Amino acid sequence: MVSTRPTRAVIALAATLLAPLGAVTLAGAAAQPPSTPRAEPAGMRAEITWTTHGIPHIEARDFTSLGLGSGYAATEMSACTLFDTLITGRGERSRWFGPEERYNDQVTLDATNLQVDTLVTDLHDRKVVETLLADEVRGPGRQARALVKGYVAGVNEWVRDHDVRDPACRGAAYLRPDVTALDLWYGVYLANLLASTGVFVPQIADASPPSPDDPGLPSLPVRASQVDQDALLRALGRDPDAPFGSNATAAGADATSTGRGMLLGNPHFPWRGRYHFTQQHLTIPGRYDVAGASLVGSPAVNIGFNKDVAWSHTVSTAYRFTPYEYRLVGPTTYLTDAGPATLERREVEVRVRGEDGRLSTVTEDLYRTPEGYVVDSPDTLMPWSPASVWAIRDANAEHLRTIDTFLDMGKATGVRDLLRRQDAGSGMPWVNTTAADREGKVLYADHSVVPNVPDALAQRCLTPVGRVLEQVAGLPGLDGTRAGSSCAWGEDADAQRPGIFGPGNLPSVVREDWVMNANDSYWLPNPEARLEGYAAIIGCERCERTMRTRVVSHYVMDRLASGRKETPRSFRGHQYANRVMAAEVMRADGALDDVCEQTGEREACAALAAWDGRSDKGSRGVHLFEAFVARLPSAPLDLVETVWRTPFDPEQPLTTPRDLNTDNPQVVEAMQAAIDAVRDAGVPFDARWGSLQVAGDRGARPYGLGGGTGDSVGNANALASRWVRDHADRYRPITYGSSHIQAISYRGRRGVDARTILTYGQSEDPRSPFSRDQTRMFSNEQWVRFAWTDAQIRKDRVRQQVVTR
Numbered sequence: 001m002v003s004t005r006p007t008r009a010v011i012a013l014a015a016t017l018l019a020p021l022g023a024v025t026l027a028g029a030a031a032q033p034p035s036t037p038r039a040e041p042a043g044m045r046a047e048i049t050w051t052t053h054g055i056p057h058i059e060a061r062d063f064t065s066l067g068l069g070s071g072y073a074a075t076e077m078s079a080c081t082l083f084d085t086l087i088t089g090r091g092e093r094s095r096w097f098g099p100e101e102r103y104n105d106q107v108t109l110d111a112t113n114l115q116v117d118t119l120v121t122d123l124h125d126r127k128v129v130e131t132l133l134a135d136e137v138r139g140p141g142r143q144a145r146a147l148v149k150g151y152v153a154g155v156n157e158w159v160r161d162h163d164v165r166d167p168a169c170r171g172a173a174y175l176r177p178d179v180t181a182l183d184l185w186y187g188v189y190l191a192n193l194l195a196s197t198g199v200f201v202p203q204i205a206d207a208s209p210p211s212p213d214d215p216g217l218p219s220l221p222v223r224a225s226q227v228d229q230d231a232l233l234r235a236l237g238r239d240p241d242a243p244f245g246s247n248a249t250a251a252g253a254d255a256t257s258t259g260r261g262m263l264l265g266n267p268h269f270p271w272r273g274r275y276h277f278t279q280q281h282l283t284i285p286g287r288y289d290v291a292g293a294s295l296v297g298s299p300a301v302n303i304g305f306n307k308d309v310a311w312s313h314t315v316s317t318a319y320r321f322t323p324y325e326y327r328l329v330g331p332t333t334y335l336t337d338a339g340p341a342t343l344e345r346r347e348v349e350v351r352v353r354g355e356d357g358r359l360s361t362v363t364e365d366l367y368r369t370p371e372g373y374v375v376d377s378p379d380t381l382m383p384w385s386p387a388s389v390w391a392i393r394d395a396n397a398e399h400l401r402t403i404d405t406f407l408d409m410g411k412a413t414g415v416r417d418l419l420r421r422q423d424a425g426s427g428m429p430w431v432n433t434t435a436a437d438r439e440g441k442v443l444y445a446d447h448s449v450v451p452n453v454p455d456a457l458a459q460r461c462l463t464p465v466g467r468v469l470e471q472v473a474g475l476p477g478l479d480g481t482r483a484g485s486s487c488a489w490g491e492d493a494d495a496q497r498p499g500i501f502g503p504g505n506l507p508s509v510v511r512e513d514w515v516m517n518a519n520d521s522y523w524l525p526n527p528e529a530r531l532e533g534y535a536a537i538i539g540c541e542r543c544e545r546t547m548r549t550r551v552v553s554h555y556v557m558d559r560l561a562s563g564r565k566e567t568p569r570s571f572r573g574h575q576y577a578n579r580v581m582a583a584e585v586m587r588a589d590g591a592l593d594d595v596c597e598q599t600g601e602r603e604a605c606a607a608l609a610a611w612d613g614r615s616d617k618g619s620r621g622v623h624l625f626e627a628f629v630a631r632l633p634s635a636p637l638d639l640v641e642t643v644w645r646t647p648f649d650p651e652q653p654l655t656t657p658r659d660l661n662t663d664n665p666q667v668v669e670a671m672q673a674a675i676d677a678v679r680d681a682g683v684p685f686d687a688r689w690g691s692l693q694v695a696g697d698r699g700a701r702p703y704g705l706g707g708g709t710g711d712s713v714g715n716a717n718a719l720a721s722r723w724v725r726d727h728a729d730r731y732r733p734i735t736y737g738s739s740h741i742q743a744i745s746y747r748g749r750r751g752v753d754a755r756t757i758l759t760y761g762q763s764e765d766p767r768s769p770f771s772r773d774q775t776r777m778f779s780n781e782q783w784v785r786f787a788w789t790d791a792q793i794r795k796d797r798v799r800q801q802v803v804t805r
Contacts (some may be wrong), residue, residue, distance in 0.1 A: 042151055044068040044805040051787045054762035054770030057281040057291075063143045063407075066282055067150025068157070070299045070423040072803045074798040075158040077763045077770070078296045080169035081156065085274050085297045086179060089186035093122035094352040096174055106270035106736065107725055109198045109238040115205035117577055118281040118364040119197075119373075120190070125348065129185050129189075132400040135163040137497050144403040145181075145302075148188075152179045152297035153805045156697045168766040169342065187297045188403060191274070192396040195430040196320035199237035200375045200392060207376035207521040209331035210386050221379060222464075224471040230634065235379035240634075245519035246314040247552045247716050248432075249574070253440025255556055260746040261415075261436030264555075264571055265303060265312020268710065269697075269739045271760040277303075279758055281788075290410030291788060293740035293758065300406035303740060306483070307752060308438045309412045310744035313431035317474075317521045317539035318450045321394040321677050323382055324480035325463045328389055333482050335368070338402045343389070344368040371483050372397070381384030381465050381475070390465075391480065393489070393501050395451045396703060400426030413509055415443035422505045422751050423632045426496030432517050434525075438746040444515040444525035445508035447537060450501045452490040453478075454535045459486035466695045468566055474536060480591040507538065514556040518549040518716070524653055527553075542650035544657070551581035553654050555716075568753050572743030574716070581714025583625055587613065591660035592625075598668045604675040607685035615708040615715055617690025617779065622708060623731070624685060627674035629713050631668045643667060683731055693719065693758075695775050696726050696733025696803075703732055703772075703779035712718050742781065754781035 028289035034487045040495050046060040046069030054077060058069035075082055087096055093103055123129070132139045156177035164175055190198070196202070199412065230240050244755030246267040253259045269275050274296060281291035282301060292304015318751035326334035332343040348364045367374035369394040375382055405425030412418035414437040423427055428448040429726075435443040457474040466477020479487050492502030507522040508531075522531050532541050545553075555574045559566055585590040594623025596605040604624060611621030632643055642659035643664065661667055678685060680797040683692065690704025719737035727733035738759050745753040759778045763770040774784065787796040 004690065012723065015439065018606055023436050026592050027492055028625055037767055039653035046150075046154070046155060046803050047800065048073055048074070048803060049793055049800045050798045051793060052279075052798060053279075053758075053774055054768070055281065055784075055786070057283070057550055057787065057793050059283045059285065060174050061284065062168045063146040063284070063288075064150040064153075065137045066284060066288070067147040067299045068154040068805055069150075070147075070280060070282065070294075070433060071151035071154025072158045073154070073280060073690045073750070074151075074294070074299075075155045075485050076162075078276075079089045079158075079164045079175070080166050081273060081276070081296045082174070083169065083175060085184045085187045087174060087399060088116060088274075089120065089183055089190055091117045091124055091350070092174075092333055093117050093724070096172075096349055096353065098355075099350070099352040099362070104723060105194070105198075105274050106272070107275050108194055109126065110200055110655055111201040111205070114350060114352065114364070115202050119347050120367060121184070121350055122346055123189075123364060125346070128397075128682045132186065132189075134669070135400075138401065140398045140400055141404050141635055145405055146180050147299045147407060148405065149182050152181050152184050152629055154803065155179045157803060157805055162493055163385060166769060168672055168764065180593055184297065184299075184740060185400065189400060191295065191297070192399075192429045193238060193394065194275075196394040196396050196761065197313075197373065197392060200373075200377060202375040203375040204366055204392075205364065207374045207384055208365075209382060211493065220761055222468045222470050227381070227468060227472045228713050232469075233375065236473055236475065238473075240719065240724060243519065245710070245718070246312070246313040247516070247518045247548070248314050249514065249516040249552060249555050249720075250436035250442035250444070251514045251556055251566045251571060252436060252442040255511040255560060256440070256571075256745075258437055258563045258745065258747060260440050260564060260748065261310070262568065262571045262745045263305070263310040263312060263434070263436040264741075264743050265310075265572060266716070266741045267303060267313060267432065267739050268737045269722075269738075270722075271762070276760065277758060278762060279740065279756065279786075281793075288411060290787065291754070293756075298403070298406070300403050301410055302406050303742070304410070305329055305744045305752065305754060306410060306412070309414055309418050310434055310437075311409065311418060311435035311443075312516045312742065313433055315519050315534050316430055316432045316446050316448050317519070318446060318448055318473050319447060319449070320396045321372075321392050321651075322451050322537075323375070323380075323392055323466070323469070323475070323477045324369070324483045324487075325382075325390050325391045325466055326369065326389050326480035327476055328387060328482075329387075332367070334389060337482050337485050342367075343374060345496045369480065370481075370521065371480065380468055387608075390477075390543075393451070393483075395449045395489075396429050398499060399427060399449065401425050401427050402660060403427070407571075413647055415441045419443060419447060424543065426498065426500065432522070434515060434517055435669070435746075436744070440512055441510055441631050442512070442515050443508065443510050444517055444522070445506070447503055447506045447508060450497070450535075452492060452499055452501050452505075453537050454490060454505070456608055457487070457490060458536070470536075476537060476542065482669045501535070501538075501580075505535065505576075513560075515547075515554070516552050519548065519711075520545050520549045524553075527654060530678050542682035543554065544648040546711040546717065547581040547585070547708045550597040550654050551579050551714045553717050554579075554581070554658055557654075568743070568747070571745065572755055575743065576706065576717065578619075578708075578717055580613060580615050580622075582610075582612050582624070582629055582710070582712065583713075583714070586660045588660075595660065595663045595667055595671050598662070599672045599675060601621070601672070601675045604678070604685045610686070615717070616708055617687060617688065617693070617704040617706045619706075620686045622673060622689040623683060623687065623692055624678055626709055626713055627677050628671050629709070631670040631677075633670065644771065681731065690779075692731040694727060694730050694733055695779070696721065696730065696735050697771075700728060702727050702733070702774075703775055705779055706781065707738060708738070727763065742786075753784035754788050756786045757783055
């Protein structure tokens with residue numbers, strides 16, 4: 001049930017917004033005729049105040065009602081993606097979209113609908129989520145359950161009251177008010193598996209014993225030097241050419257003009273689909289007050305702030321799983337230290353829609369050991385061969401604590417309390433945390449869910465191929481024969497549950513100057529804070545940093561080196577500075593121009609020399625430099641001459657490698673290839689970057705954008721063109737990268753200065769005025785002043801409604 005109380009000013013503003021849209025409401029739903037208000041039952045009740053840009057501020061008396069408002073608002077802005085997520089969690093993609101269509105979550109999962117449904121249906125058959133819900137240690141707490149219960153009630157209430165007008169799913173038969181809490185819990189559970197089981201869905205669903213026609217690859221010893229590292233990492237969901245990640249920087253009392261904390265967070269995630277963000281503000285007066293952004297389907301704020309502390313997340317380098325290799329004595333019989341055992345074969349029935357629209361049932365099978373699902377994955381050196389078979393044990397498959405963790409972090413009173421609450425939840429699935437608080441403390445921590453595999457255990461349990469996996473990719477492949485005994489994951493006394501590292505064995509640091517992370521390992525959150533002595537499964541130590549890490553580290557370093565502290569304005573200004581770190585390094589001593597001149601391409605080299613060295617939308621020549629870096633040799637150094645004269649030095653981690661090797665013919669060849677590629681594309685060498693790099697999301701105008709490629713080129717404002725459907729005729733249509741950006745500064749009596757930008761807008765519906773308004777602002781390097789106090793919300797109010805159930 002919904003009631004609205006628009007003010008005169010609200011009606012006027014709504015009329016202005018809607019004038020060009022005809023009968024489309026603010027959120028793009030069909031206009032509803034006035035109706036007689038129904039009596040409100042003594043159940044759930046939430047008040048939603050919508051402010052400019054379609055941001056919902058939800059106030060309720062308890063967590064169930066808070067969830068009601070959150071679910072209602074999320075459906076209004078993202079109905080198609082939300083229901084797509086629920087269908088995936090039900091194992092019904094083949095039923096609605098056909099078995100052969102592919103599901104690409106635009107992060108790690110790329111599989112047919114049938115492959116996805118085979119795995120998810122088996123999770124349902126095994127009642128995995130139901131079992132976790134009944135587990136007092138591994139399952140969610142009372143408030144998280146209440147939040148989810150209310151969220152699905154809000155989803156159902158919105159669907160009862162509205163027709164979805166988004167062309168992506170308008171009129172779909174699955175848009176029904178029958179969503180259950182279990183549906184959402186399965187969606188949350190699958191999101192937890194993003195960086196683990198989710199990487200291997202096709203290899204799990206299609207795993208089958210070797211046969212004479214398909215014997216699998218022989219399990220012969222493999223040398224690390226024979227392995228294509230990039231290909232292996234790509235197969236493990238860690239594509240070095242298309243990483244998923246983020247930046248986060250926190251400045252503390254010693255580095256800020258206010259003497260208080262500041263946070264600049266920028267997650268790099270897809271601009272559409274399951275893993276994009278929506279903004280929200282959740283309040284229970286006197287008990288709970290937190291704002292920020294949530295991934296679609298999450299009732300809790302994932303990245304955000306309250307009156308005392310702000311935090312953001314970056315993807316961690318830690319692995320969430322370990323593969324176990326089992327020696328076979330038959331196609332499905334493997335050895336254990338207790339004797340031979342038989343793989344569990346599971347038959348799964350999946351409902352599929354044929355080309356004629358009729359439903360039928362197909363039967364698929366998959367296999368398990370006590371550690372987890374069998375994979376048949378030659379690309380990751382883990383085939384099912386006559387000699388051995390591999391299975392995956394997944395730490396994120398063994399809990400349902402994620403909502404608890406995020407929910408409780410919203411109550412934190414400072415960075416230390418934030419980390420304590422995170423550890424109590426132990427449900428941070430695959431990200432680092434960077435935070436700043438009102439008192440001027442800053443935090444970096446990788447206290448995510450990591451298998452308890454210390455280095456000593458790994459070394460005594462590595463199989464020959466498992467050792468190669470560890471050497472090349474940092475992933476220990478363990479002996480499945482001893483998986484139930486000496487090679488089982490360990491237990492820490494301070495861990496929330498068995499099998500994962502406790503806080504004492506995970507890296508973190510609290511300081512009063514600054515910390516950062518840009519998806520490199522935990523080792524160097526600050527040059528004066530080198531975190532060492534942790535298990536290799538979490539990440540590398542004393543290892544090379546990306547150009548993106550180097551540019552983000554220089555945010556505060558350069559400001560302090562000039563004798564100035566960070567102000568709120570200067571700190572948030574780093575987001576739009578659009579520095580290009582690789583160019584700054586390569587241009588030293590004229591090296592980049594020297595390389596270009598060796599090609600003899602005068603016009604191209606003149607454009608490159610005139611380039612301002614930044615990736616602003618008005619910069620000219622960015623595309624030449626991006627094309628050059630993309631073509632630099634990346635093979636192992638024993639196969640090619642080095643790109644750099646000065647190699648990486650762990651004692652100078654933020655200034656090495658450096659000195660572009662102008663004598664390396666492969667470097668000159670890369671420049672020539674880049675020039676040829678730009679010429680062949682028909683693009684002028686001095687084209688404005690904003691005419692080439694444009695917003696490529698569905699239905700949006702092609703706004704020109706600053707920023708660019710992250711890790712290799714060194715853009716902190718990282719943007720990428722992946723899986724393009726819209727504006728495919730453009731040079732570089734953007735569908736991925738900078739997403740929910742927040743710049744939070746604590747200001748003493750002046751409270752919280754919160755600036756945000758959701759690069760792709762709140763609403764997925766291209767008919768909505770909130771589908772591209774923030775994209776336009778992002779293009780113009782502007783910020784949204786996020787309404788936080790009651791007075792700010794009243795001033796910024798567009799409309800107000802009460803939702804009951």
